[in-house]
Amino acid sequence: MIEFESFASSILKTKTNAYDVLWYSVPETRRHNVSSANNRYNTTLNDKIHNIILNYFDEEDINMVCSWYMNYHVDKLEKLGYNITYYDSDPYVCEDCDLISENIKNVDVIFDNVKFNGPVIHKFCEDTYPIGRLHKGKFLLAGCNKKRLHICNPIESTSQLIEQNNIKDVLYEEEYEFQRVKYSIVLGWI
Amino acid sequence: MAMTNFYCLKWGTKYGPQYVNRLFNSLKVHYDNPFSFTCLTDDSNGFDSDIIVDKIPTDFEEFPRTQIFTSEKMCYFNTYKHISGSKAWFDLDILIQNNITELIDRKKNKVTYIWNYWRNEEAHKTNYGWMTTPINSSFVAWQDDIGLDMYERLVKDKDKAFFTYPSYDKYLFYQEHRKGNIAFWEPGIVYNYNIGVSYPDDLEPTSHRPNYKICLFNTSHKAWAKPNETHIELDEAEGWAYDKWISYDRV
Secondary structure (H helix, E strand, O other): OHHHHHHHHHHHHHOOOHHHHHHHHOOHHHHHHHHHHOOHHHHHHHHHHHHHHHHHOOOOEEEEEOOOOOHHHHHHOHHHOOEEEEEOOOHHHHHHHOOOOOOEEOOOOOOOOOOOOOOEEEOOHHHOOOHHHOOOOEEEEEEEOOOOOOOOOOOOOHHHHHHHOOOOEEEEEEEEEEOOEEEEEEEEEO | OOOEEEEEEEOOOOOOHHHHHHHHHHHHHHOOOOEEEEEEEOOOOOOOOOOEEEOOOOOOOOOOOOOOOOOHHHHHHHHOOOOOOEEEEEOOOEEEOOOOHHHHHOOOOOOEEEEOOOOOOOHHHHOHHHOOOOEEEEEEEEEOOOOHHHHHHHHHOHHHHHHHOOOHHHHHHHHHHHHOOOEEOOOOOEEEOOOEOEOOOEOOOOOOOOOOOEEEOOOOOHHHOOOOOOOOOHHHOOOHHHHHHHHHHHO
8 A cells, every 4th residue: 555655646746637647546447437538529528618617607616526537627627726526426436536636525416415515517417317406506517318228318408408407597508419429518507 | 033024026927936936935945944925926826825925016106117126125124114023035036055044044234135246346346337236136134124214215215216227236236335234145155057156266157056055047147248157047947956946846
């Protein structure tokens, strides 16, 4: 364990971004998940989320649920001064991401009792029960129409997101296709 | 000492009454104390007359019944909460091989489920987000009203649970196991006919493990099975397994 901590510490000193820290520190068996979180599908979505936040978010405190390997946001958004709290139900992801953020909470935002301070970003709505049925406030929601065993809620359109989550006031919406996967994004008040 | 109560569920036509009768008879052979045996079913034709028949619970009937989200299993904790003593349920596609008295009668603070020791222990860590589970609910034991709190949580969270999880075992893993609410049988008790005993060293499907208490015949792993794994139901098995199973007709 001491050897690992020393190794991790050396990485933190020499690597310049959160992706590198994650890549070189997560156990090899989970490294492919870091790759998946940073593949072209997710990077394209992250770029769009990033631009929406820059244009529509004046708040300093932001919550990102189902944050998974969130190095992109650590590197880009946090450096702009946003104070982001991350939430993920995967204890192993949280353990890995502890190296790049002090604000990660291992909770299930759908089943556990969670209170948010500030707007909420959920970019994997296809994986969960509609969060808007449980919480109120300003939400940036995104989801895709992939169909897999673990996906309980494929998102086909922005109108599905709006309806499912009872979004009353839509500030922004976008649908786009990336390599035959359709993505939908909605920003609004619930 | 309160009488022990055993339960099983027979729904639809996949398994015939011989599955229920042989399970009942195998318990006569492999459990030493007095017990009752109740089958929750929509069709009791062909059952042994000593089997108690009860109706399938309708607590969660507003949600579509699927083959795998067996919410009825959670209902055992509520329906029979007033009955004290040791209790256990068994899936029909299991084969009891040895005496299970100690397993049933030992004191339990938590409901006890099967941990799939034949699966890679790392898999559920590596693939946590991909709806994988190392839990199996084919042989589950508890006592008194332990487990009622799990039933009540499912009632409270039913909209979210049925929306999110394709199976009861996955719900258990992601919602109850992560909070430390359930216990597991230790290694050496249950094995899987179609996969083996323990990962990675003892994975030989269909081999007889005479010292184990219970053999499972799950075939739900079909979609992602490894090439050497088989998908044989109990009534399709040949040799030792089938011989053992039909031997319970003569009890």
